[in-house]
Amino acid sequence: MRVLSALLLVCVFTGSVRGDSNITETPVKTPVKTPVKTPVKTLLKSSFHLYAEGSVFEETCALVPFRSESLQRCGYNTSLPLVLIIHGWTMNGLMEQWIFNLASALKVRLAQVNVLISDWRILALQPYPIAAKNSRQVGRDVAALLQWLEEAGHLSLDRVHLIGYSLGAHVAGFAGSHFRGRRKVGRITGLDPAGPHFEGLPAFDRLSPDDAQFVDAIHTFTKSSIMPGVGIKQSVAHVDFYPNGGSFQPGCKMLDIYSNVFQYGLQGVPKTIKCAHERAVKLFTDSLINTSQPIIGFRCRDDSTFNKGRCLDCKQMRCNTLGYDVRQERAGRNAKGLYLKTGPEAPYKVFHYQIRVQLTNLMEPVETSLFLTLNGTRGLSRDLPLTLYQDSSSPKAFTSLAAVAADLGHLTSIRLVWKGELVWSNWLRSIRNIWNGPDQDLELSVWRIRIKSGESQEKMWFCGVSAEVTLLKASEEQEFKRCSSSSMANAQRTETQT
Numbered sequence: 001m002r003v004l005s006a007l008l009l010v011c012v013f014t015g016s017v018r019g020d021s022n023i024t025e026t027p028v029k030t031p032v033k034t035p036v037k038t039p040v041k042t043l044l045k046s047s048f049h050l051y052a053e054g055s056v057f058e059e060t061c062a063l064v065p066f067r068s069e070s071l072q073r074c075g076y077n078t079s080l081p082l083v084l085i086i087h088g089w090t091m092n093g094l095m096e097q098w099i100f101n102l103a104s105a106l107k108v109r110l111a112q113v114n115v116l117i118s119d120w121r122i123l124a125l126q127p128y129p130i131a132a133k134n135s136r137q138v139g140r141d142v143a144a145l146l147q148w149l150e151e152a153g154h155l156s157l158d159r160v161h162l163i164g165y166s167l168g169a170h171v172a173g174f175a176g177s178h179f180r181g182r183r184k185v186g187r188i189t190g191l192d193p194a195g196p197h198f199e200g201l202p203a204f205d206r207l208s209p210d211d212a213q214f215v216d217a218i219h220t221f222t223k224s225s226i227m228p229g230v231g232i233k234q235s236v237a238h239v240d241f242y243p244n245g246g247s248f249q250p251g252c253k254m255l256d257i258y259s260n261v262f263q264y265g266l267q268g269v270p271k272t273i274k275c276a277h278e279r280a281v282k283l284f285t286d287s288l289i290n291t292s293q294p295i296i297g298f299r300c301r302d303d304s305t306f307n308k309g310r311c312l313d314c315k316q317m318r319c320n321t322l323g324y325d326v327r328q329e330r331a332g333r334n335a336k337g338l339y340l341k342t343g344p345e346a347p348y349k350v351f352h353y354q355i356r357v358q359l360t361n362l363m364e365p366v367e368t369s370l371f372l373t374l375n376g377t378r379g380l381s382r383d384l385p386l387t388l389y390q391d392s393s394s395p396k397a398f399t400s401l402a403a404v405a406a407d408l409g410h411l412t413s414i415r416l417v418w419k420g421e422l423v424w425s426n427w428l429r430s431i432r433n434i435w436n437g438p439d440q441d442l443e444l445s446v447w448r449i450r451i452k453s454g455e456s457q458e459k460m461w462f463c464g465v466s467a468e469v470t471l472l473k474a475s476e477e478q479e480f481k482r483c484s485s486s487s488m489a490n491a492q493r494t495e496t497q498t
């Protein structure tokens, strides 16, 4: 499967990768960005269209740069801020549906806004390497448009938000890079910025935090060890979100690539790719519509650390809101990405819990699996599979991450069970080694469980119902209730010590 998907992607992204593409970090900025001279209008190779409503391109109104009368004709309101949507590479030359969904969501949410759609399909309907190269030209076009609107439409660049998908994210970056110093575009949002031909390049050759006062990015289909990916993996923004690790998305089945290819031939490849790639757009569009339950991301070193439940912390601005309502912070250049889980379909939001189990009988570092049931005032979530990872701070503490689709409210009790020997074979072996007795009844001695909600930041301690230490035998479910305040104070003390 790995070979096949890699081969298929090579078919899609034909052309060689630039020799210098292995530069990983770019501490020095030697931008050779020349300010836009008064552009000659005939040089513009792309066009711009004002969106009012609807979901067909024909209903938009062509805004012709340097023709001020087109502002009036289209009903462009010069006192409003501007959002420009920039599409990416295209294989069929069609204006895709997501553009209109996003434009419509912007209108619904912001009302008082000019929404423009960039059309650079002629330059994008090319072999990928050529389209990638053309993104620079389109960036110049966008910069020319903005400069004209500054003059003719009294637009302040502070009030400009460029939203680019895939290659369009780099177009936005190139556009922003034409403005320097205090005169910068207000915001750029990169929706799964394209990776091939950009990954590892210096900041001035791709979208980067220098390109606007604030840059945010959502990465949803980046390269991983098993997946080729088409999005850029490295951080390109002030705030980079990596939903589900950023390399693939739930609800998108890589296996579909086979049936899609079978059904549609090579055209089936983009179908599969689009699911995870376009998820970034879906998440952003949803954030405009569904404001009651914002999706939160948590700063973390990497996805595997996040999966161990180590990063559900909101202190010192370590968490942020994904999408339109992101808190605009200009963190350091080497700030870590923000990680989160999502569901496979809308509503994408899930609720994150960190589970920290304290055992008394494990002396060796082992990874082990359990099933957890969370019982809260607003709901119940049964049999969440948990892998426990040893907490580096304490040899008997293990952590894990659980994500549930609905808000469970205030947790009142939890249950733990281990099912099936298969999952446990490694662990059993370790236990046997420790105890050295083949006839010994195997059990896990659970002292206390701490659960922390990522969304509410509430920490809760759970104790066994009958004894100080609960013995968990294979297939036997055990209940834990909120610890009494005295034992909790005790637990808290222990927490702070470890």
Ligand SMILES: *[C@@H]1O[C@H](CO)[C@@H](O)[C@H](O)[C@H]1NC(C)=O
Pocket (backbone or CB within 6 Å): 022, 023, 024
């Ligand atoms: C980049 O590629 C060159 C040539 O393949 C190699 O010599 C060099 O070590 C690479 N650098 C990094 C940082 O990978």
Ligand SMILES: *[C@@H]1O[C@H](CO)[C@@H](O)[C@H](O)[C@H]1NC(C)=O
Pocket (backbone or CB within 6 Å): 077, 078, 079, 080, 112
């Ligand atoms: C333009 O927007 C401003 C601010 O919202 C509003 O007061 C004005 O009526 C609008 N003009 C037109 C022509 O719609």
Ligand SMILES: *[C@@H]1O[C@H](CO)[C@@H](O)[C@H](O)[C@H]1NC(C)=O
Pocket (backbone or CB within 6 Å): 289, 290, 292, 293, 346, 347, 348, 349
């Ligand atoms: C908004 O989010 C809530 C909570 O996740 C969900 O119940 C609701 O269906 C969502 N609404 C839309 C329109 O997605």
Ligand SMILES: *[C@@H]1O[C@H](CO)[C@@H](O)[C@H](O)[C@H]1NC(C)=O
Pocket (backbone or CB within 6 Å): 375, 376, 380, 412, 413
């Ligand atoms: C969940 O907790 C409630 C009380 O808070 C209890 O009545 C109910 O039986 C519990 N459900 C499970 C499955 O433990």
